[in-house]
Amino acid sequence: MKRLFSFVFAFLFSTGAFSAQLMDETTYRTAFQERVQWAIAQLDTSTRANFNVIAARYASGNDIALADSMLIEVLREPSGDMFWMFPCIGTYLTGKDKMSAEAKAAVRYAWKTYAPSRGDTENHWAMYYATLFLAAEQWPDLPGSEWYNGRSSDENRIESREYLFAWAKLTTTRGQGEFDSPDYLAEYMIAVALLAGHAQDPEVKQLGTMLADYFLADFAVEHLNQQYGGGHSRIYERNLMDYKTSTSTPYAYFYFGAGDPVFSGWILYPLLAGYEMPYILYLIANDRDQPYLHKERKRVRHNIRYGPELNPPVYKTTSMTRDYVFGSLHGGLLQPIQQLTWSVRFNTGQPHPIIFGLHPYWSIREIGTFFPEEVKPSMAGITASKATYNNPDKWTGGSYYEYTFQQKNTLLVLYDIPVGTTSNHIDGFFPASLDERLIDKSGWILCKAGDTYVGWYPLQPGEWSVEYELRNQIWNQGTGTTESDGTLPLRNYRLRSWKLQNGYVVEVRCKDEIGSFDKFCQALRKRIPQAQLQPGQVSVSYQNLDGERLEFAFPDQRKLNGKIIDYSRFKLFDGPFLQADVDSQMLTVEYKDLKRIYNFKTLTVTE
């Protein structure tokens, strides 16, 4: 009965919270704690032996003897590298005061004998070093023979600490490398929230807390009703379409209190660590009464060869309203394999509420830029874990031959693709759930999704195809026409153009901004972009709905009303809610009369 009440309580506080009446802090905190209890209740009666269940049982105290036996069982054959490290130490720290000596010994033995890989991505290292730090604190003064890597407790603790501070400095001076990822936010949050909750070293505990706030602040400003908007460093294809399956979505529900309940076993670790988000971020994540423009600077993952510098900058622009979030990266290949350069997401509650475009590029040059192995035999290894990487129909990935220019809610995208490049086409995604998708005589494709209107003007001819998507279907494989239960599958639309010198203009407005859809269409029909599309000379000139003249020449000559736009002046964060200068190690968070200043040099937060 108590659990049913908890669920209903959480549900009531989640629905209707978005862009409506915002809760006061006390109510928000109470609702958050109810959600925490609801999360524990999802797993603490399960008999399935895995770390999440065991952690939930330790948290609630439900049959500790069973939890102990399950823990000993799951520790018999460890695997998963840092994806083993974080649930192992998270579970241990949740239950260590309750578990048996035998269970404790099993955990200790695993950290002596199982050698997890450190991995090669920023999220791998965050998880690896955060959890190794916590483990080294738990078992101090042990010699190297008691650890999987031969290093003593002190050596492991000191190295982990050094890395965590160096990483934090890089992140707060040059931006995150694996940035704004709906599918990897969870990995970062788990790492830093575990530090926030469990580190004994007060400076590391404070660093973990500040970084957890930092990452959630980064998410909050691009958050629209559980969706992570704008351009992303990494996203999986399925989650690109279905945001409910991204690991950031439970954070939107649990921490922002947004949308319907969404649960993930991994969310338990930050929750059980006791990390609580500052109330100001709840307000920023949910108040969409006023539209705003937000800009960011991130950095590219290490370019270990073929590039002029190790970590080139990434420039982001995001336009937010209550109805849509429309954002982009400046273009080029900024992250391997899973980049999403731009998108517009709608707050409609419909399936696949997104429109985006891409050049579905792949190459051994891309792989070699980021990975040290031999490039020519590398494709098989990449596709073993990212199956659609070399599929010309894929829906994620960056390209050296794609660049953007976004001015508020107008976006210009240009392509100059050399002959022989993979692929020799560009694609646009239009979901079945659009209310309207009109191919207008003017050349504009005019779309309506709830109160959001999208105009897409292709600079070259293209062809439409319909793609049927069955539930649980692997993307781009098979084209079934009915579900097993006889229902019709979703139909999405692909706009493909085979011209190598190419591009499009995208205008997005909502009812609040322009009125009716018909008015939006009428306005666009009068605005036809002028393009030059020759190899090596690709450019477009366009006067947008706000009367601004945008001129864009591939790859990076951008002019607004005749004035050159200099992206190199972008700050780390620049919007109404977040401000941070490059190299500052500072972050200012503001909402109306509330303000928090994060100083990562002094590890202090002032209000």
Next chain:
Amino acid sequence: MFKRSFSAAALVLLLAAALVAGEATVYVTTLSTSYTHTGQKHSQSGLFYRSTADTVWSFSGRPNNRVYNMDRFEPAGGRILGLATHAGVQMSWDGGATWKVTSDWRMTEVSGIRFHPSDSAIVYAASPYGFYKSTDGGHSWKQQNNGLETVDATFISSMFLDSRNPDMINISTEDGVYRSTDAGQSWIRQGLNVRNIRTLVQHPHNPSIFFAGTENNGIYRSLDDGRHWQKCDTGILHPTFYTIAFDPSQPETLYAGGFQTGVYKSVNGGKSWKHDFRGLDVLDIHALAVDPHNSDRIYAGTVTNGVYLSEDAGKTWEFIGIDSGYVWGLTIKSNKE
């Protein structure tokens, strides 16, 4: 063809046994033994070894290990070993019974390691982020990239210490060939105007002769310590070479392998080449080594299927184990004084 795991104490005995049972020990380093990625359950990967007289591979170190290369400090009789690994440098001072990661987070994806031939305190390591030196036997490391000015120049694919003077170190990089004459303190680009160098080796008998294997540009040879280079492409049908190995017993014989190449052989010092692949199920060759005591016995490490052996100087090949192994390095160390 079995892989064996042993207790630490047993390993010491087994390694010693391996050393005395044959004339040489073959060390194989693998990045993986299947297409796995971080977070998955891994097959056993890392350092494999066996005597040239043996038919069974043994394994040393952590099982979940991505190892590029290894080296052995010869004066210590096989007790001091170093591994260049994805997670940094791993050292053993007891013949492989126990291992320690001796580098920290500043070193990653270390692809090469070399001991000074006579001073166990001096160890060098190479990575995609540059060159490193240890002056305390591999316990700590310092980056030395003076002269390696670009991202491509710091991406080091191979190195060797000049057999005439170990303070003269040569490295191949994505930017070309570099040389240090001061034990790695500074670097100067050499005369090969080709990028994406994958391997660089020195002739065992005539130390002025260098060979370089490249990505997309075949094989080059220098007769004057790397100052001038000529392409050696007579008989070469493929562009990309990852490995070049000399027959220590026959000065004019050398082997080369790379992407889709099978194994090339030259019997005239690289002037012309002929390739053979009979028995090779996989043509991507990343490592080659010749038994120093038997010129007919050649080992080939492949990118996707372990190790092959030729007992007839490269004419035919036979699979000899490490299923699905992505072999990066293959080293034969003589057990004779």
